[in-house]
Amino acid sequence: MKGIWTYHELLPEVENRARMSLGEGHTPLVKSRFIGPALGLDNLYFKLENLNPTGSYKDRFAAMALSRFVQQGVKVCLATSSGNTGAALAAYCAAAQLPCIMAIVDGAPEGKLQQMRVYGAATLMVKDFGRSPAVTDQVMTMLGRLAEEQQTSVQISAYCFCPEAMEGVQTIAYEIAEAFDEGAQVFVPAGGGGLTLAVARGFERWKQQHETARHHVVHCVQPEGNDTIVSALASGQMHPTAVPHSETAISGLQVPNVLDGLEVIAACRRSGGTGFGVQDEHVWECQDWLAKKEGIFCEPAGAVALAGVRRALAEGSLAPEQPIVCLITGHGFKDMQRASVMASTSGNAYLANEAGLKNYIIQLITKKNER
Amino acid sequence: MKGIWTYHELLPEVENRARMSLGEGHTPLVKSRFIGPALGLDNLYFKLENLNPTGSYKDRFAAMALSRFVQQGVKVCLATSSGNTGAALAAYCAAAQLPCIMAIVDGAPEGKLQQMRVYGAATLMVKDFGRSPAVTDQVMTMLGRLAEEQQTSVQISAYCFCPEAMEGVQTIAYEIAEAFDEGAQVFVPAGGGGLTLAVARGFERWKQQHETARHHVVHCVQPEGNDTIVSALASGQMHPTAVPHSETAISGLQVPNVLDGLEVIAACRRSGGTGFGVQDEHVWECQDWLAKKEGIFCEPAGAVALAGVRRALAEGSLAPEQPIVCLITGHGFKDMQRASVMASTSGNAYLANEAGLKNYIIQLITKKNER
The missing domain is CATH 3.40.50.1100 (Rossmann fold)
Known part of the structure; x- marks a missing residue:
């Protein structure tokens, strides 16, 4: 039995006969080919949680x-x-x-x-x-x-x-810990904060089990329009902030309730991590970058972690030599309305014949070479 | 480097620096929980190619x-x-x-x-x-x-x-061969036939490399409305059939050209496999079954292999003790029009208040228990 059950010793006890898996987990960890180098980061990785069976972690x-x-x-x-x-x-x-x-x-x-x-x-x-x-x-x-x-x-x-069900999510940390012996800085998007807490707790649990394991830093990223956790975390407060009205348009991260916020702040801080707020526009830009520069199609919330990396870089609070991991949380097909905005129309044409096609292709190639 | 490159020794040579991966391959092999037992098959498996990065093999x-x-x-x-x-x-x-x-x-x-x-x-x-x-x-x-x-x-x-690029697809066979030491019967959907040929060639290549490897049988499944390969294969002919007009509505399998058909017929036959034609209605039924009985959401073409298993069972030409593998080739999100047909409307309601919700839920639970 594969899936999350690879780590059954670190999970709540479930008898073998009851363990279910649809192939969740063991998601790819892909090294950035373009965005990382463009940002001056040699070790930027994407953890593709969007490739889980129903398209999310x-x-x-x-x-x-x-x-x-x-x-x-x-x-x-x-x-x-x-x-x-x-x-x-x-x-x-x-x-x-x-x-x-x-x-x-x-x-x-x-x-x-x-x-x-x-x-x-x-x-x-x-x-x-x-x-x-x-x-x-x-x-x-x-x-x-x-x-x-x-x-x-x-x-x-x-x-x-x-x-107990949330402990299933902690397997993300176990997989990252296995991949990076040397420790990593992990950027995690937050709505209610459950995912961030799961990742932080997962690394702590892993370290209990593997004494020689290196330390992993967990950073929490939220859209500025729903800043229940990150400002409090960054400014040294203990308590999350209730937001009367979520003002971000990033679906899935609009939870104004402070669910796991208190524990998230403590856990990120213990890991040495902090919080980063990001603007919706930057999130969409990152979503578009991921698709067009890395071949990774995620929903807007899936691009929030990368927006957080850019924010951390801008603030000068990122150690570029240590591996940096962005959690890509959900697949692009979850939000086809955004997809239709992202689908560039510049290379979209209805041509009368083969000669027209040839001219158009040559135009495209020439344009590309001129860049 | 993961992805298809796990099998680099069996692939056309590509230098390390040029090897690309977005996390393709190593797709889950999930054992059927409902459909297999319902069909009297104890060892029915689904190979989830729909969970590749862009949603297909x-x-x-x-x-x-x-x-x-x-x-x-x-x-x-x-x-x-x-x-x-x-x-x-x-x-x-x-x-x-x-x-x-x-x-x-x-x-x-x-x-x-x-x-x-x-x-x-x-x-x-x-x-x-x-x-x-x-x-x-x-x-x-x-x-x-x-x-x-x-x-x-x-x-x-x-x-x-x-x-050469098609050799990348042969890795599907390598993964199945590693999972089933005892050999398996693999059902593969075909349009032009490339996928079926890749799987059959993959098993042959694997056997060259692993002398003690057991034999795998490759069956080819096509919609009856585009029967370029399967009737010829089943009836002992050598040559595929040109179809003047494809009449199946199963997107992706409408290729009327005989592309790899000749080699497919020979390769399936060498493996001990044969061809099965299936009706579009049965394919849709299988697609719906997979979603509602197994939690696997695939596009119609992804359900063709399972329809082939049912056909083989009906014909009495299936050895139920040997593992049976259906290739689920593409994700359901590829065809959202079909998804809206599949989305049952029976459990879809807009309720005035909490009391209405309670009544509706109790109704649903009672109905379920009566079944």
């Missing part, structure tokens, strides 16, 4: 969550995602033959829900859920009670809700 | 093609795909910093071209290219001449055009 969470359900004989999965967690849970529920029922934030984009329903999940949108705090509370309370009645638990990808 | 082709270009100092990539080959070449060209210019079949769906342009490729559609044989010939001839002038070659994923 959340598959590591879902693999652990559903394995525990299978072990415990749970009969139904209740959850509240409107994004990548939902798609991951839907897929692993399909494989486990469990019904997957998701309470969806009012106004969530149909495209994201479609991926969940492809796997057979039910996506139930509730008026004002995720918009009105009162309705959100009511729904969460009702779901909690219903989950208890049904002998299950509500799945949300944060330590404050599902600590 | 063509990344193995592109990795080899572009590595050779880098080695040879080629300055531009010309190609003629309108599907997965194009996306793969576009991504590896971006990583190699080579311009990628694609002559596109008239009428190819915009969605497929968008993925190529995200990576910065030029997609040039030519009136009647791929429709009129005269125009198609003209374009191909012109491209060939232009390629010669530019000291490059036109990239098409078939042995009859690009035999």
Whole structure:
């Protein structure tokens, strides 16, 4: 059994018969060919979490969550995602033959829900859920009670809700630790902070198990429009900041609630890491760079870590000799609206005949050579 | 260096400095949890080629093609795909910093071209290219001449055009051979036949290198509406059949030209394999099964191998004790139109309040328990 179970000794106990895998984990670690050298970084790497089975690192969470359900004989999965967690849970529920029922934030984009329903999940949108705090509370309370009645638990990808399933995500750190004996500086995007905390805890757990292991630094990156963690972290505070209204357009990182924020600040600090805020425009620029300069197509949130590296460089707070790893968290196909913006139209033409094609190609080649 | 280069000893020589990888290959081999047992097959496996970097096995082709270009100092990539080959070449060209210019079949769906342009490729559609044989010939001839002038070659994923790059695809067989010491029966979908031939040749090459290796059987599966290979193969003929008009709706397998067909028939036969034709409806059914019963989301062509297994079972020509491997060739996100058909609407609702959500969930759970 592969997937996250390669590291079963470092994970919550699950019997062999209950361990589920759809091939999550063991994602490629690709060395930058263009962006790194362009930034003066000889050792810039991308950890391609977008190549997990449903297109994001959340598959590591879902693999652990559903394995525990299978072990415990749970009969139904209740959850509240409107994004990548939902798609991951839907897929692993399909494989486990469990019904997957998701309470969806009012106004969530149909495209994201479609991926969940492809796997057979039910996506139930509730008026004002995720918009009105009162309705959100009511729904969460009702779901909690219903989950208890049904002998299950509500799945949300944060330590404050599902600590054991989150340990599945810690395998990202184990894979990076195995690849970089010499230690690395890892840049991680944060919404609620669960992923960053998982990576930091993963390195700590790894070090407990491998005494000679070198130290890894974990940096947290957030869009400035939803700065619940990074300013507090960078300025030496202990507590995260509540944001009344998330103002970033980066989908998946708009969580204004302080979920794992407190622990994230402490864990990043223990690792020697800090926080970096980035502008949405720089994130989109990095997303476009990754596709056109490295051949890596990720969703906007997947480019946030790279934007953080640029920010760290601008601030002069990056040691260029140590390996630097950016977590690329989700696949570009998750957000086809952005993809249509990125798809350059300059090399897009309908030509009347073979002669027209020839002229156009020669034009393109000449233009390229002139650059 | 990982990716296809794990098997560099079995591949055309490329210097270390020129070897490219975006994390292609080493795709998961997942054991069926539901469909296999439901069909009475204890050892049914899915090889998830859809989890390659651009979502299809063509990344193995592109990795080899572009590595050779880098080695040879080629300055531009010309190609003629309108599907997965194009996306793969576009991504590896971006990583190699080579311009990628694609002559596109008239009428190819915009969605497929968008993925190529995200990576910065030029997609040039030519009136009647791929429709009129005269125009198609003209374009191909012109491209060939232009390629010669530019000291490059036109990239098409078939042995009859690009035999060395196709050797990159043979790594699929090496990975399966390593996983199944005891030998396996491998079901492979075919359009022009390049993939099937690569898998069959890969096993032969593996056996030359590993004398004690067991024998692997390669079966070829095609939609009945484009039966260039499978009937000829199954009925003992040597030559493939030209199809005047492809009548299958399975995108990617509509190639009516007999590209690698002759060699495919010989190679499958040498392996002890045969051909299976499948109906489009059964392919879609299998695609839906894979998503909803196994948590595997593939494009229609990716479900053709499983449809072939069902056909083989119906014909009584399958040894159920030996491992059976279906190649899942491309990701579901490649064809979002089909995805919207697959996304069940039965569990999709907009509810007025928390009480409505509760009632709906209880209804769903009750219905599920009654089944």
